[in-house]
Each structure stands twice: as structure tokens, then as C-alpha cells.
Amino acid sequence: MAVMHKRLFLFFLCVLASLGSRANRAFAQDPELYVLGVHPHGIVVFDGTRNEIVNVIQTRGRAPKELVPSDDGKFLYITSEGRADLEVVNLQTHTVDRVLHLAPPGYRLTIFGVALNHKGDRIYVHVKPVRELIDRYQVDPPQVWSVDVATGKTSKIAEVPQGVVALVLTADEHQLIAWGRDIYYIDISQGRITGTFPLMNPANPKEGALNTLALFIQFERSGIFSIPYYTKDPITNKDLMGLVDLDVNSGKVETVELGDPIPLYSAVVSPDRKRAYAVMNQLVAVDLEHKRILKTVDLERTRYVANISRDGKRVFVSGAAPYIHVYDADTLKLIKTVDLPGDPGVTGFRALPPSAAR
Amino acid sequence: MNHVRALNKKAQLLKERAEQSKAAQDEDVVALQGSPLGCSLIFDPGWETDSSGNVTGLCQPVEADLYGCYDDCWWPAQVPDQLTNHLNWSDSCASAERDWRKLDLIYPEGT
Numbered sequence: 001m002a003v004m005h006k007r008l009f010l011f012f013l014c015v016l017a018s019l020g021s022r023a024n025r026a027f028a029q030d031p032e033l034y035v036l037g038v039h040p041h042g043i044v045v046f047d048g049t050r051n052e053i054v055n056v057i058q059t060r061g062r063a064p065k066e067l068v069p070s071d072d073g074k075f076l077y078i079t080s081e082g083r084a085d086l087e088v089v090n091l092q093t094h095t096v097d098r099v100l101h102l103a104p105p106g107y108r109l110t111i112f113g114v115a116l117n118h119k120g121d122r123i124y125v126h127v128k129p130v131r132e133l134i135d136r137y138q139v140d141p142p143q144v145w146s147v148d149v150a151t152g153k154t155s156k157i158a159e160v161p162q163g164v165v166a167l168v169l170t171a172d173e174h175q176l177i178a179w180g181r182d183i184y185y186i187d188i189s190q191g192r193i194t195g196t197f198p199l200m201n202p203a204n205p206k207e208g209a210l211n212t213l214a215l216f217i218q219f220e221r222s223g224i225f226s227i228p229y230y231t232k233d234p235i236t237n238k239d240l241m242g243l244v245d246l247d248v249n250s251g252k253v254e255t256v257e258l259g260d261p262i263p264l265y266s267a268v269v270s271p272d273r274k275r276a277y278a279v280m281n282q283l284v285a286v287d288l289e290h291k292r293i294l295k296t297v298d299l300e301r302t303r304y305v306a307n308i309s310r311d312g313k314r315v316f317v318s319g320a321a322p323y324i325h326v327y328d329a330d331t332l333k334l335i336k337t338v339d340l341p342g343d344p345g346v347t348g349f350r351a352l353p354p355s356a357a358r
Numbered sequence: 359m360n361h362v363r364a365l366n367k368k369a370q371l372l373k374e375r376a377e378q379s380k381a382a383q384d385e386d387v388v389a390l391q392g393s394p395l396g397c398s399l400i401f402d403p404g405w406e407t408d409s410s411g412n413v414t415g416l417c418q419p420v421e422a423d424l425y426g427c428y429d430d431c432w433w434p435a436q437v438p439d440q441l442t443n444h445l446n447w448s449d450s451c452a453s454a455e456r457d458w459r460k461l462d463l464i465y466p467e468g469t
Contacts (some may be wrong), residue, residue: 320426321422345426
């Protein structure tokens with residue numbers, strides 16, 4: 001019997017070891033990676049399953065701002081060097097493959113808004129061109145360009161009003177959506193704005209203008225690009241806040257009024273689209289189904305941006321100061337603080353596709 | 359002044375305005391009591407109030423927000439601007455919150 005017990009024990013040990021090994025392999029194969037830029041020349045790769053930094057990629061330009069991963073998780077396109085350059089970061093080798101200098105001779109550009117097609121061979125950028133003449137600067141109208149990733153060749157699609165800071169591509173890849181003082185729908189084949197969702201210029205005088213700042217772009221988990229808005233009701237003269245939620249696949253916009261203003265920079269929507277989390281001096285949990293604030297906690301310092309885990313159970317808060325704070329999504333209790341090698345400043349905080357290499 | 363009464367419409371209007379102004383000042387004091395000391399109170403003239411005239415919407419501490427303002431020219435009169443003139447200002451200081459003493463002052467060219 002003793003021998004039988006010993007054999008059974010060894011058998012179970014083998015089974016457990018095998019299960020553990022499989023679990024470890026699955027863990028290793030399915031990391032939950034996030035990227036954000038830091039001063040002066042870095043991209044931090046953060047593992048959201050272990051709450052730790054797994055890589056810091058040296059960029060060629062300073063202070064990365066917008067970060068757009070390719071669908072296959074192999075590349076990351078970033079703006080750097082005062083939003084003038086577009087760098088192609090190889091996420092497998094953790095190096096910068098190329099830098100695309102988009103400005104034609106005699107011009108200076110700032111890029112506010114980057115979108116990538118599903119195939120990964122075409123980038124769309126919103127640029128603000130300034131012509132540097134001998135005796136003066138000449139400001140050209142802001143415009144959206146298409147960039148061939150392989151050649152770096154650019155072509156103009158359409159001019160847009162001043163104030164655009166974000167660009168997204170709809171799922172059918174027929175439309176670009178530019179978020180500025182209003183939300184503009186650009187038909188790529190027609191090369192013009194074909195629709196507008198009014199924010200600062202409401203058509204109805206009984207509606208207040210919705211003031212938004214769409215600098216912090218993260219929608220990977222939910223497909224909803226959510227940004228806080230602030231307004232004054234023209235009838236009651238009351239200050240109000242809420243969220244403008246843009247479905248990046250369909251282009252549909254919904255507004256969620258939340259009541260008295262709390263200063264907030266950005267928001268992220270949970271994978272099930274039932275909750276949003278917004279940050280600035282507070283972390284605010286929002287019930288999107290019932291359009292109300294669930295809970296608010298004070299942060300120890302100002303934060304600009306948040307993202308959320310794949311299971312929706314943890315909220316990652318960063319931007320501004322050199323930390324990532326991990327919060328429990330239900331209780332809003334701080335789970336962990338991760339030190340960063342530099343200040344993120346105004347950076348994106350994007351979730352990488354599951355296929356991205358660790 | 360309590361014995362002075364408003365006799366015409368203009369005087370009544372002035373009285374209402376004065377009362378509104380006093381109420382607004384009272385609100386300010388309440389707001390200040392409940393607010394963290396934000397970026398308005400540290401070495402940066404120009405960052406006095408937020409968009410609503412209060413301080414609750416200001417970033418805090420100022421060092422945490424410094425590169426945020428630098429990155430996209432948020433306060434170009436108070437902080438060097440990265441987009442146009444001072445691209446290398448943060449080169450020697452990865453974190454303004456930890457090492458802001460490493461940051462140099464910016465002087466106009468030729469001085």
C-alpha cells in the first residue's frame with residue numbers, strides 16, 4: 001500500500017507540474033502589455049498581469065506623445081521630437097526601425113492625431129504645417145495626410161478646421177474621424193468632411209457648447225474613445241460635466257451627462273462598456289448604464305491618463321508624474337505603485353494587442 | 359452701510375451685483391479650504407486660477423504638471439515650449455517631479 005500511495009503521490013505531482021507548466025506557458029504567451037512614453041527618450045513597456053515594467057525602448061526623438069500599435073502587435077508608431085517626427089518602433093527587437101520625417105523642404109510640421117489601417121501599410125496623420133520663409137512664418141491650414149509606410153510618401157486627403165488633436169479610423173476604413181472643437185467625419189475616397197458632430201458649436205441654442213480636450217486616446221479594451229466634457233446649460237446657467245463617447249468602429253457618438261463638474265483630463269471605458277474611469281486630481285468611476293458617478297477617490301497627485309486591464313478588474317493610472325498606479329476597479333483602492341524612469345508628461349497609454357512580444 | 363436703501367432701478371441693480379459678488383467671494387473661500395495647493399502657488403506667475411476662477415481644477419503638485427505644460431505649449435509665457443523653441447529643455451532631467459532642480463532657466467537669445 002505504501003508503494004501504491006507513493007506512486008499515486010508521484011503521479012499527482014507530475015499532473016500538477018504539467019498543469020503548472022501549461023499555465024506558465026499560457027501566461028508567457030498571453031501577456032497583457034501596455035506602452036507609454038517617458039521623458040526624455042523612452043517608451044516604457046508595462047506588463048499589466050505582473051504590474052511591472054518589462055522593457056524601456058530608447059527612441060530617437062524626444063518625449064514620445066501619441067502611440068499607435070499595429071494590429072499584429074509587431075510595430076508601434078509614435079510621434080516624437082516636439083510632435084515633428086513619426087518613428088516606427090519594432091516591438092520584437094525593441095528598437096526604432098525608422099524615423100519618418102514628413103515635413104516637405106521649407107516646412108515645419110506638428111502632428112496631432114495618428115491612425116493606422118488594419119493591414120499596417122498606411123498611416124493617417126493630422127498635421128499643422130508652417131512654412132518657414134526668409135522673412136516670416138506662413139501658417140497653412142491644418143490638414144489630414146495619408147502616409148505610405150513603406151516609402152514614407154505623403155498625400156493630402158482633406159483640410160480640417162483648427163483645433164483637431166485626435167484622429168481615428170472607422171472599422172470599414174472608409175472614414176477618418178477627427179476630434180477637435182467638433183467631431184469631423186472625413187470620407188477618405190471623397191477627400192472632404194462629409195459630416196460633423198457638434199461639440200463647441202451646437203445647432204440648438206438651448207444646448208450648451210461641449211468643451212473637450214481629446215489629447216488622451218485609449219480605446220483598445222472597449223472600442224469607445226471617451227473624453228470628459230464641460231458645459232454650461234444655457235437655460236439654467238448651471239455648469240455641468242459628462243462624457244462624450246465615440247464608438248471608433250461605427251463612428252457613432254453618445255453623450256453621458258453626469259452633473260456637477262469634477263475637473264478631469266481623460267477617461268477609459270471598461271471592456272463590457274458598463275463603466276468608465278476618469279482621472280485628474282481624482283479617480284472617478286462612472287456607471288455608464290445609469291449615467292451616474294459611482295465612486296470618487298482623491299489621488300495623491302494629478303494624473304492625465306488611464307487604461308484598464310483586459311478583464312476590467314484593474315485600472316492603470318499614469319501621465320504627468322513618473323509612476324503607474326494600479327487600482328482595483330471595484331473598490332478604487334490602490335494596489336501597487338510602479339516607478340517610471342521619467343515623467344510621462346502628455347503621453348498616450350495604450351494597450352498592445354495580445355500578439356505583441358514581451 | 360445697512361441704513362442705505364436703493365431707491366431707483368439702477369441702485370437696486372448695484373445692490374444685487376454687490377450681493378452676488380459677496381456670495382461669489384464666499385464660495386471662493388469655501389473652495390480654497392477644500393483644495394490642495396496646486397500649481398498656482400509655486401514660482402509661476404500666471405497660474406493663478408483654473409478656467410472656472412477657482413483652484414480645484416489646477417494640477418498638483420506643480421512639478422508633476424511641469425512637463426505636461428512644456429510638452430504641448432500649455433503655458434508658453436511661464437514654461438519653455440517644446441514644440442517650437444526649447445526642444446532640449448528636458449534632456450538633463452528625466453523627471454521634473456524628482457529632479458526639477460536640474461532644469462535650467464530659459465533666457466531670450468542674445469542675453
